[in-house]
Amino acid sequence: MCGIVAYIGPREAYPILIKGLQRLEYRGYDSAGIALLNGELNLFKTKGKVVELVDYLKDKDLKGNIGIAHTRWATHGEPNQTNAHPHFSQSGKLAIIHNGIIENYGALKKELTKRGYTFTSDTDTEVLVNLIEDICQNEKVSLEEAVRMSLNQVIGAYAIVILSQENPDMLIAARKGSPLVIGIGKDDYFIASDATPIIEYTKNVVYLEDEEVAIIKRGEELQIRNIKNRKKTPYIQELEWNLNELEKGGYDHFMLKEIYEQPRSIKDSMRGRLNARKGIVSLGGVSEYEEKLLKARRIIMIACGTSWHASLVGEYLFEDIARIPVEVEYASEFRYRNPIIDENDIIIAISQSGETADTLAAIKMAKSKGATILGICNVVGSSIPRLTDAGSYTHAGPEIGVASTKAFTAQVTILTLMALRLAQLKGTLPKSRFMQLLHELEHLPAKVEQVLDDKGITEQIAKEFKNTTNFLYLGRGYNFPVALEGALKLKEISYIHAEGYPAAEMKHGPIALIDENMPVVFIAPSKGIYEKVVSNIQEVKARNGKIIAIVTKGDTTVKKMADYIIEIPETEEMLVPILATIPLQKLAYYIAIMRGCNVDQPRNLAKSVTVE
């Protein structure tokens, strides 16, 4: 949540900062601001998106080769110009940008108010910058020291960058719970919430760890200390992503580009991990933990949102083919409900961003109880992979659209590989069946291509239903999570109310909603409990509901009952979720576009949820 960019070096800072904000806008987009130092500190901020800030800055003096910038997703205080970042300290000599929440800001504010500070915004951030200023003035310490001392008083999460009028050749950055990356250029430094604004300038980066403070001085080596003042050696890593992965590449939206990237992203998730001809499945990142997986009493998968839906598919997969009990938990519930976990449990944490606050907190809690933690993440170097014992990257490439698409299919691909490997180790599948599944998995990207080429049917359905106010998504078995995911996609980008249900649950309540105005999407492939789903379709048909069905190519039974059908190629039951989710992503996309919604930046949402 919230995007941070900062620059120090010989170039003009403004173009770097504004481009960085545009790249980070997917993290938050209700207000934006920039502070540049050029002798004096100049602050500019606006409500709304970065484009509005750019417009506001047209006739302003934007000189300076050091600066900080921010795009906000509001937590404390409504999204308006006053609450936008950066925030000045009372003297106007310090400016700060912040991502995260200072939980004890109320108590700190009270204390500072007693000491004569007044506040212009409703934010916790303004409290922090004044705390730093207060310590600087009263304790007569350097800015670095004041930042460190103030962070020892803070409870909560933060990623901050501080710019000081009196220290024109220095930026100070710190993190706890919210990500921060420092790019190291030839003679300059770039700081950001993630690597996307940095990648076009340098591939060498340092990911700050929790409670680390970076002192970034012009022309000097990067210094890092923790808040206890212990010196740390910066660990420089090389970024893998390319610049063109961060552009729309001719598509109207990142979401559409990412939907169409799936044949490639699924292939990349399997690259080097699957050799169907030789019968090899190997996930290098977790191979050291195979023995533990074999002995595990159960697996608990923790995640949020779309990643939670991928975990549900994982539950079906692991139990079905590897015969190990699996529980799937919302990280936000798991972390607070005193679950029974011990060293015999294996936790698999699943996250696209690797920064989701609830998932991180749930991992820490499970770790403290002795469980082994494996991760499935997309963003290399993010917090979750650094906190887990081992894991596998999905290698889906950067996902910029707020609605997760290719990350979901990549997560399910990795879970499939893991379940197959475990089945192989446990001997729970006959060799011939195992080989059959590997072959089918290898051919899946080509089938995804076929699903994407739907001859305009999803657009046609979108046109028909774009003005509806409710949608129901139903599926059974492996396709129950697909129904949930289809409904989530639609609601988050088109703002149409949509519910996902196991199809058989319909008769326990949701059936009351069915009338001639209710579109019901059935995921009804010919595998699994097909006849049962057909009965559920009949129940909807009998009540005049509008039926949209995802069926296996060549299906004739459902075709007779449905108002619209979307065909997917024949595949193994356990691989259907990957194919069947794609038309649902497209349907949500086209409906949202036809309703004039901003699909890449839906209202109230942000890509990475780094707050509770």
Ligand code: M6R
């Ligand atoms: O980065 P994560 O996978 O941990 O994110 C989890 C959810 O916030 C995310 O999947 C969210 O639900 C998406 N907007 C869904 O499209």
